[in-house]
């Protein structure tokens with residue numbers, strides 16, 4: 001639940017092509033709902049994940065003597081053979097096993113389906129599960145076994161843990177339960193195709209921003225997940241820091257050894273998400289007067305939902321913001337927001353760029369059908385679809401006025417995500433020039 005924040009932004013909120021964006025919301029009172037789904041068995045799951053990660057015992061890499069012709073195998077990691085990048089979890093069948101040297105695998109899924117490649121047995125794994133669930137679990141375990149969370153100390157303050165390639169969790173000393181909580185949520189998210197793809201995007205280190213200091217603990221990270229500060233009153237202004245205690249995606253330049261935040265130009269997306277409270281306890285999101293609460297099952301009292309929303313869908317939503325931030329889409333959208341005419345009025349005080357970005361993130365109005373959206377994730381998890389985003393002026397039944405023209409259809413065909421975003425922006429009502437600019441493929445449209 002990304003929250004929308006009026007344009008009067010705090011000093012740390014700044015948008016440019018290199019910094020990530022940040023917004024926050026007015027959440028307002030809505031009767032707290034009931035728990036719609038049983039919360040995921042988080043503790044059991046995450047312990048399992050951690051042991052799988054640290055022991056590698058679940059998956060045995062194939063040994064030549066264990067292989068048989070006709071056996072089902074798969075590639076646990078991205079594997080480059082003769083210039084082809086074979087995606088993780090691509091399946092195949094063993095066709096030839098020489099006494100030494102590479103074995104021959106016929107690929108049966110993905111881009112190189114029906115091709116035969118020669119690989120060392122150490123690059124493949126035996127798919128022991130027959131089909132369906134067992135195999136899915138095996139694959140999920142294989143994906144987890146690939147990566148071992150690593151701790152990077154930040155002075156006396158605490159640590160940042162890289163929990164998935166490129167994804168760091170900030171863990172102040174004494175707050176270790178947060179690490180386990182976030183790993184558990186990422187396990188849930190990573191158990192879906194949509195979520196797994198999303199998690200893996202942050203390891204695409206090539207084009208994504210990283211913090212300036214690549215010798216420190218934030219090396220190679222492209223997304224940070226951390227907690228809001230404790231609720232406290234400013235000694236001078238006599239106001240609570242509630243605006244810092246909303247769930248949001250902002251930007252960070254990392255931390256100094258003292259724990260002090262770095263606010264440089266080179267920021268990476270930072271998701272602020274509260275820890276799961278212990279049973280019987282609760283916390284507030286933002287201003288307590290707005291009655292949006294964090295309870296062990298998730299978030300209640302959000303005005304877009306009657307039911308309590310589980311943490312995984314909330315974290316996933318923020319990850320989509322982090323993605324569009326890393327793609328530069330958010331900052332360019334913000335740059336041209338006053339030029340955009342959507343063909344209808346949005347309520348006063350709501351910025352056009354926030355209104356449009358939420359369409360992309362939620363997968364609603366112009367963003368309907370986006371493969372990486374919150375609603376795509378919800379579909380896979382069998383959660384109810386999100387139909388509104390009241391804080392940015394999206395009400396039930398809101399319709400966009402833009403449309404796709406024939407000339408749009410062949411744009412950006414080389415990049416699926418940007419192509420999807422381009423088309424969504426056109427449907428939302430942006431002009432061709434505006435949409436091209438926002439996806440980074442055109443000049444800035446004239447004022």
Ligand SMILES: [Zn+2]
Pocket residue numbers: 001002003317321358361
């Ligand atoms: Zn949002």
